[in-house]
Amino acid sequence: MVYILVTNDDGIHAPGILALAQAMQTIGDVQVAAPSINQSASGHKKTLFHDIPVKETTIGAGIPALSVGGSPADCIALAAMGLRPWPPDIVVSGINRGENMSQDITYSGTVTAALEATIQGIPAVAVSFTKRDADSVEDYQEAARIAQVVVRHVLAKKLPPLTILNLNVPQGNVKGIRLTRQGVRIYLDELAREGDIVRIVGEPPTGNLDEAGTDLWAVENGYASLTPIHLDMTAHRFLADLAAWDITI
Secondary structure (H helix, E strand, O other): OOEEEEEOOOOOOOHHHHHHHHHHOOOOEEEEEEEOOOOOOOOOOOOOOOOOOEEEEEEOOOEEEEEEOOOHHHHHHHHHHHHOOOOOOEEEEEEEEOOOOOOHHHHOHHHHHHHHHHHOOOOEEEEEEOOOOOOOHHHHHHHHHHHHHHHHHHHHHOOOOOEEEEEEEOOOOOOOEEEOEOOOEEEEEEEEEEOOEEEEEEEEEEEOOOOOOEHHHHHHOOOEEEEEEEOOOOOHHHHHHHHOOOOOO
16 A cells, blocks of 8 residues: 655645645555644754654544644654654645745745655655635645646656655646746845834745746646756756866865
């Protein structure tokens, strides 16, 4: 029997993770390890030298779950260290409320939970849905259905080491899946300040939506975007140019 570990960054009580866990139950046995509260934009944070509260619970109709007082990456790391049956056949992270594309992946707890899984040697898929105000399990059904399709293919075909798939599903009628590369975001963050308290606010990010083949283009044009992401972040094409700098000490 296939065993699937589900996580997210919106928190264990978010509707997206329940929709995802229920969808994954059509494929195999499911357990959950997820943050106890919203950990959006937490990045690839691993909690060291601080206490991490954990609690056994369930979600939905009795799906076994571990509520973790830490980051999404912590959830996977703790599962690998024995707080969940290990190893799973696959880790599926999401369904995130809002897209995770282009440079978003460096901020995204959804994506970095999947990256932590591949560090642990487990194939992983990160799943996001572009509707930022999605607040019911029903809102996520189409994204969950498409995630099922992708996960079944990963289980059958496998993934290379240190590689995950990043799936972003648009709102409305999805025309199909497009294999994509990362686009380039333009962030519109602004600073709001009241005395000694500041907040990062501003309009949602944008980017070049007309560059065919990118995740931004695919979602803008009604396609689910599927991007392979590798943990080797070396700028290989720049190595020769860098060597020409002749840096010596």
